[in-house]
Amino acid sequence: MNAPAPVTRITAGKALRLRGVSWLVRLRALVLTLAGAAALLSLMALSTTIGDIPLTVGDVAAATFGDTPNSFVVRELRLPRALTGALVGAALALSGAITQAIARNPLASTDVLGVTQGASVAVVALIVLTGAAYGGVSGGLSLLGVPAVALAGGLLGAAAVYALAWRRGLEGHRLVLVGIGVAAVFSNVKYWLLTVGDVNDSGRAMVWISGSLHARGWEHVLPVGLALAVLVPAALFGSRSLAALRFGDDTVTGLGVRTNHARSVLIFIAVLLAAVATASAGPIAFVALAAPQIALRVAGTPQPPLVVSALTGAVLTVAADLVARTLFSPVELPVGVVTAVIGAPYLVYLLIRIRRERRA
Amino acid sequence: MSTAALARPPAKGRLRRIRRRRTLALGVLTAILALTVVLSLAVGANPVAPGDVWLALTAPTGGESDIVVRSLRVPRTALGVLAGISLGVAGALMQGHTRNPLADPGLLGVTQGAAFAMVVSILVFDMTGLHTYIWFGLAGALLASAGVFALGTAGGGRSGSTPVTLALAGTAVSAFLYAFTSAVVLLDEQAMDVFRFWQAGSVAGRGETVFWQVLPFAAAGLLIALAGAPGLNTLALGEDVACSLGQNVAVTRAVGIVAVTLLTGASVAACGAVAFVGLMVPHMVRPLAGPDHRWLVPYSGLLGAILLLTADVIGRVVALPGELEVGVVLALIGAPFFVALVRRRNQVRL
Numbered sequence: 001m002n003a004p005a006p007v008t009r010i011t012a013g014k015a016l017r018l019r020g021v022s023w024l025v026r027l028r029a030l031v032l033t034l035a036g037a038a039a040l041l042s043l044m045a046l047s048t049t050i051g052d053i054p055l056t057v058g059d060v061a062a063a064t065f066g067d068t069p070n071s072f073v074v075r076e077l078r079l080p081r082a083l084t085g086a087l088v089g090a091a092l093a094l095s096g097a098i099t100q101a102i103a104r105n106p107l108a109s110t111d112v113l114g115v116t117q118g119a120s121v122a123v124v125a126l127i128v129l130t131g132a133a134y135g136g137v138s139g140g141l142s143l144l145g146v147p148a149v150a151l152a153g154g155l156l157g158a159a160a161v162y163a164l165a166w167r168r169g170l171e172g173h174r175l176v177l178v179g180i181g182v183a184a185v186f187s188n189v190k191y192w193l194l195t196v197g198d199v200n201d202s203g204r205a206m207v208w209i210s211g212s213l214h215a216r217g218w219e220h221v222l223p224v225g226l227a228l229a230v231l232v233p234a235a236l237f238g239s240r241s242l243a244a245l246r247f248g249d250d251t252v253t254g255l256g257v258r259t260n261h262a263r264s265v266l267i268f269i270a271v272l273l274a275a276v277a278t279a280s281a282g283p284i285a286f287v288a289l290a291a292p293q294i295a296l297r298v299a300g301t302p303q304p305p306l307v308v309s310a311l312t313g314a315v316l317t318v319a320a321d322l323v324a325r326t327l328f329s330p331v332e333l334p335v336g337v338v339t340a341v342i343g344a345p346y347l348v349y350l351l352i353r354i355r356r357e358r359r360a
Numbered sequence: 361m362s363t364a365a366l367a368r369p370p371a372k373g374r375l376r377r378i379r380r381r382r383t384l385a386l387g388v389l390t391a392i393l394a395l396t397v398v399l400s401l402a403v404g405a406n407p408v409a410p411g412d413v414w415l416a417l418t419a420p421t422g423g424e425s426d427i428v429v430r431s432l433r434v435p436r437t438a439l440g441v442l443a444g445i446s447l448g449v450a451g452a453l454m455q456g457h458t459r460n461p462l463a464d465p466g467l468l469g470v471t472q473g474a475a476f477a478m479v480v481s482i483l484v485f486d487m488t489g490l491h492t493y494i495w496f497g498l499a500g501a502l503l504a505s506a507g508v509f510a511l512g513t514a515g516g517g518r519s520g521s522t523p524v525t526l527a528l529a530g531t532a533v534s535a536f537l538y539a540f541t542s543a544v545v546l547l548d549e550q551a552m553d554v555f556r557f558w559q560a561g562s563v564a565g566r567g568e569t570v571f572w573q574v575l576p577f578a579a580a581g582l583l584i585a586l587a588g589a590p591g592l593n594t595l596a597l598g599e600d601v602a603c604s605l606g607q608n609v610a611v612t613r614a615v616g617i618v619a620v621t622l623l624t625g626a627s628v629a630a631c632g633a634v635a636f637v638g639l640m641v642p643h644m645v646r647p648l649a650g651p652d653h654r655w656l657v658p659y660s661g662l663l664g665a666i667l668l669l670t671a672d673v674i675g676r677v678v679a680l681p682g683e684l685e686v687g688v689v690l691a692l693i694g695a696p697f698f699v700a701l702v703r704r705r706n707q708v709r710l
Contacts (some may be wrong), residue, residue, distance in 0.1 A: 033401070068624055074617060101441070105460070106527070106528055164703065165703075167703050172702070173461070176407040177461060177698075177699075177702040178702055178703070181695040181696070181698045181702065182699065184636050184639075184640075184698075185691050185692060185695045187691070188636075188687060188691035188692060189688070189691075189692070191476070191556070191559050191685075191687070192560060192684070192685065194485065194556045194559070194560075195556050199552060199556075203546065203549065206552070208543065210542050246373045285535060285538070285539075286539075289531065289535075290532070298648075301548075311574065315650050331547070334542075336539075336542075337543050337546070339539075340538065340539040341539045343532075343535075344532040344535050344536035344539075346531075347528065347532045348529055348532050348533070351511070351512075351528060352511065359685075
């Protein structure tokens with residue numbers, strides 16, 4: 001180590017300079033973002049054309065913007081469903097990307113934040129113990145009750161994890177371990193509730209905890225849309241400290257990031273995203289775990305890129321929903337069952353391909 | 361592996377003290393396990409005094425308490441000890457091999473493989489008896505983890521699998537199988553009814569046959585695990601260091617994974633999804649056993665058995681006249697304890 005190491009310039013991208021402001025432009029991320037958006041739009045268009053009444057893309061456009069006989073089907077049934085899928089998928093993936101970056105562990109997902117399991121316990125308890133959540137007796141409860149209970153359960157679960165993990169600061173490692181402990185309590189209460197109830201109620205509860213986009217309307221689109229509109233800019237603003245948090249605590253502090261503050265704010269964003277998404281469509285499995293890992297490998301970045309992760313999540317969820325409602329038509333599977341069927345093989349393929357490349 | 365311990369090798373006297381303390385703790389754990397076994401034989405809806413338990417085991421007369429002890433509690437306790445030891449040891453191995461504190465024995469797809477095979481056997485072959493679909497569970501567990509290992513090592517060449525790809529491949533395959541399981545369960549009510557109880561995890565009502573069915577697999581796994589424990593210590597230094605110390609990393613890892621699969625497969629097929637013990641136990645014993653896997657592995661096995669039996673005993677008495685499933689009790693009691701432990705001290709890093 002006597003000779004001075006040659007200075008290598010790390011070319012992460014071109015810097016765009018405008019007077020006092022400069023911005024790093026990463027070509028690969030930009031291209032991926034555009035490609036992802038294009039894929040998402042075409043999938044959503046496809047999703048609105050397929051169904052009991054087959055339509056062409058032109059029909060859909062006409063029905064959306066004008067008044068045609070198909071307007072009801074498109075505007076009130078298919079469009080909100082596709083939108084809910086895209087928004088929920090994006091929210092879950094973004095939340096997962098933030099969690100994985102903070103925990104510095106690819107196996108961490110929103111489950112360790114206590115949101116999904118907290119929401120699941122609350123909803124399963126509602127369905128199994130009252131036995132009427134989707135029943136004819138309480139129509140109002142089925143519309144409002146389940147999402148509200150899910151939101152409350154999710155936020156309470158997250159609060160429990162956060163309170164238990166805080167000890168003179170918030171450390172990623174401890175957060176994850178506390179998170180799995182709390183999640184284990186919740187999921188076993190859930191299993192127990194599934195065994196005490198009537199088998200029909202258990203079946204209905206299973207549909208909800210698998211995550212479903214069945215019969216989602218504008219009332220499901222709005223909350224997630226609003227949440228994303230506020231939280232995505234917040235997350236992007238926080239991505240600077242997120243990039244620093246991948247180093248050890250001492251390094252992060254040395255880089256001038258207030259570790260506890262940054263972690264708390266970012267986790268709060270992740271929790272809100274996951275809670276709102278779960279309240280709308282149930283805990284759709286695997287999106288929060290797989291989408292950031294897929295995005296990371298496609299984009300070739302050291303940690304999950306936020307925008308590409310969100311797009312990956314949206315594409316994955318919309319594609320899964322398309323499969324879920326056409327595969328065994330007219331029987332519909334919950335979308336959460338299919339996300340893993342599509343996402344898992346792709347993730348495995350990426351793992352293998354990247355290892356081959358590295359070896360070559 | 362803490363770097364501080366590596367930098368300053370302990371003096372001879374200190375080493376002897378540490379060793380004595382660890383042997384003592386091993387004895388204490390064994391004693392506690394013996395006590396739990398007695399409790400498990402005596403406590404239940406029909407309590408039997410310890411003296412009568414002894415009589416029932418040594419000189420049975422065919423009375424009521426003899427039948428309860430010999431035909432219900434002995435198989436149940438034996439299965440609890442077997443599953444507890446298996447899961448604890450498998451957890452320690454899994455976390456050691458992947459060097460990931462989130463790794464549980466089900467990570468290789470074992471749990472979901474077993475669940476999927478069982479649900480399919482119920483749907484396709486109309487299996488309803490536990491003794492028949494346990495073979496499907498075992499086969500599913502072994503196949504799934506073989507698949508995960510193949511995927512995790514594919515394209516890796518001689519270097520074998522890295523912990524991260526292995527863990528991710530396992531998670532992906534688990535999610536994939538779970539998706540099919542839930543699809544089957546949602547379409548078939550009979551499968552749903554079996555699955556929901558299997559998922560909660562239980563050692564009750566298994567009978568002696570189940571114990572003998574899974575014993576060979578668990579015993580083989582345990583032997584391999586104990587033989588492979590020293591190799592894990594070298595592996596904990598990082599793959600490059602282990603390689604330069606003359607260890608064949610790929611073989612060590614493959615052997616460890618075979619052990620984890622046998623241990624977890626046996627217990628999951630017999631008792632359902634109770635794999636969480638395996639995640640929790642190594643974290644609990646690490647402050648006691650230190651980072652040395654030769655101590656960590658037996659400690660984990662003993663504590664796993666103690667926890668599982670205690671949870672089973674508690675589950676029998678808290679919800680009289682009914683019972684709570686052991687998996688549920690384990691999580692409800694074990695997880696808060698686990699959280700408290702994580703909060704209390706700085707965890708030993710992997």
